[in-house]
Amino acid sequence: MKKEIIVYSISDSLGGTSQKLLSAVTAQYPDILFNNSYRFPFINQEEELLDILRDAIKDDALVISTLVDGRLAAAAREFSQAHGLSYLDLMHPFFEIIRQKTGTSPIEVPGTLHRLDTEYFNKISAIEFAVKYDDGKAPQGFLDSDLVLLGVSRTSKTPLSIYLANKGYKVSNLPLIPQVPLPQVLEKVEKKRLIGLLCEPEKLAKIRSNRLNSLGLTQSSSYTDLEKIYEELDYSREVFKKYQAHVINITDKSIEETAYLIEEHLKTLL
Amino acid sequence: MKKEIIVYSISDSLGGTSQKLLSAVTAQYPDILFNNSYRFPFINQEEELLDILRDAIKDDALVISTLVDGRLAAAAREFSQAHGLSYLDLMHPFFEIIRQKTGTSPIEVPGTLHRLDTEYFNKISAIEFAVKYDDGKAPQGFLDSDLVLLGVSRTSKTPLSIYLANKGYKVSNLPLIPQVPLPQVLEKVEKKRLIGLLCEPEKLAKIRSNRLNSLGLTQSSSYTDLEKIYEELDYSREVFKKYQAHVINITDKSIEETAYLIEEHLKTLL
Numbered sequence: 083m084k085k086e087i088i089v090y091s092i093s094d095s096l097g098g099t100s101q102k103l104l105s106a107v108t109a110q111y112p113d114i115l116f117n118n119s120y121r122f123p124f125i126n127q128e129e130e131l132l133d134i135l136r137d138a139i140k141d142d143a144l145v146i147s148t149l150v151d152g153r154l155a156a157a158a159r160e161f162s163q164a165h166g167l168s169y170l171d172l173m174h175p176f177f178e179i180i181r182q183k184t185g186t187s188p189i190e191v192p193g194t195l196h197r198l199d200t201e202y203f204n205k206i207s208a209i210e211f212a213v214k215y216d217d218g219k220a221p222q223g224f225l226d227s228d229l230v231l232l233g234v235s236r237t238s239k240t241p242l243s244i245y246l247a248n249k250g251y252k253v254s255n256l257p258l259i260p261q262v263p264l265p266q267v268l269e270k271v272e273k274k275r276l277i278g279l280l281c282e283p284e285k286l287a288k289i290r291s292n293r294l295n296s297l298g299l300t301q302s303s304s305y306t307d308l309e310k311i312y313e314e315l316d317y318s319r320e321v322f323k324k325y326q327a328h329v330i331n332i333t334d335k336s337i338e339e340t341a342y343l344i345e346e347h348l349k350t351l352l
Numbered sequence: 353m354k355k356e357i358i359v360y361s362i363s364d365s366l367g368g369t370s371q372k373l374l375s376a377v378t379a380q381y382p383d384i385l386f387n388n389s390y391r392f393p394f395i396n397q398e399e400e401l402l403d404i405l406r407d408a409i410k411d412d413a414l415v416i417s418t419l420v421d422g423r424l425a426a427a428a429r430e431f432s433q434a435h436g437l438s439y440l441d442l443m444h445p446f447f448e449i450i451r452q453k454t455g456t457s458p459i460e461v462p463g464t465l466h467r468l469d470t471e472y473f474n475k476i477s478a479i480e481f482a483v484k485y486d487d488g489k490a491p492q493g494f495l496d497s498d499l500v501l502l503g504v505s506r507t508s509k510t511p512l513s514i515y516l517a518n519k520g521y522k523v524s525n526l527p528l529i530p531q532v533p534l535p536q537v538l539e540k541v542e543k544k545r546l547i548g549l550l551c552e553p554e555k556l557a558k559i560r561s562n563r564l565n566s567l568g569l570t571q572s573s574s575y576t577d578l579e580k581i582y583e584e585l586d587y588s589r590e591v592f593k594k595y596q597a598h599v600i601n602i603t604d605k606s607i608e609e610t611a612y613l614i615e616e617h618l619k620t621l622l
Contacts, residue, residue, distance in 0.1 A: 188380035
């Protein structure tokens, strides 16, 4: 049986900050089951904080804190030391190193990450852009795009577009289908903004087959047939060549990895 | 003039883990300019690591590491101590506290966060779902949705849908327009899955006006006219009441905050 660790996440805001780091950490322990459902957002009173820590002792929990308030964080640290509670403060070691380096103290205002500033609204716009110009729905959007993703069905165009939109890029995408003429506007897009997505044919056949299953559809032979897939991919390679798209093979890559390669490609062109 | 700190981010994988925490930390220093463009992914050789750290000394940089490899992390720590370099290891304090608690060591396999597992593919599916069923495009998707968001134009339905999809929820949304009949299928959706989004009329008028500007359109009076907006919002309230939707006022809330309230609502219904 797997060991289980209960994780308490304490924050004076929503508590989203700790979650990505926690995912990366827990991924290093395949033999431990982490129960991460104990989240305590908007904590700003010492009494409620200490109540949570007392519960954490009962649950033998690991406590992670992204409290920015120095007084609360100190209270939690002292309580944890006094009671042998496993407690990790993610913010204050960072604050301390910045204080050493610059002599500057944090403003200790919770939730400043969620402030509604220009960067925030740009990101929201980019997400709306990606949804609006997904799947070649409105090719005129290509000209306003930072990136136009091209590829046959199931080469991860949509999730990639959204992932890159979350990073602030305006992304559109176009499915490549041999019988369907390409929109003329594609010729006017700057070459460096065109990304061609490829995938191994066997892998693509498998992905498509799974896709049909998950949609509860019967297998359509032309969609999953390996010979047809070879034809589609050949066609897409021709398109990439003609339009001088930057080509990335997505086989066995996560969205994060492919997005990283796309960003690196953009950097080389600055 | 603002102080500037150069931040070096070192990782043995893509290096995405540190970025959210870094954003939360830097948000606490409005008077410091953090230059976060120095990212070093896929570091797995001690020599290249030490080269980076030597550059960090020249740049007077703050170094943050998400290296999982214990040998590399130890080399970085020793080098930093010997040379007075500001160095923060985000992973190993976590590993150490888990070791103390359970006696278990991390597997030290870089990039395990990007493994292509069921959770990963569910998230991808959820994102494709949200894009497909955005903006009432295919109301039959309501029945397969974990959540159906309802609201007049510019109540953040699309970015909310995508944000929740990133957390694995299948979300569709429907714009409410007084003259447009509601799809019949709405009556079959479980009440608890219906979320009604409201916004203060004045705020909505401002958001819409900004939206038209950003699209380079001239102001359309019915879209930004306060009286019309009152009518639209009244209509949306009627719909929420009729369908017993759970209502959330999004005025001045970030997407993260609204999503949090939606998740809390879902919890109460489990």
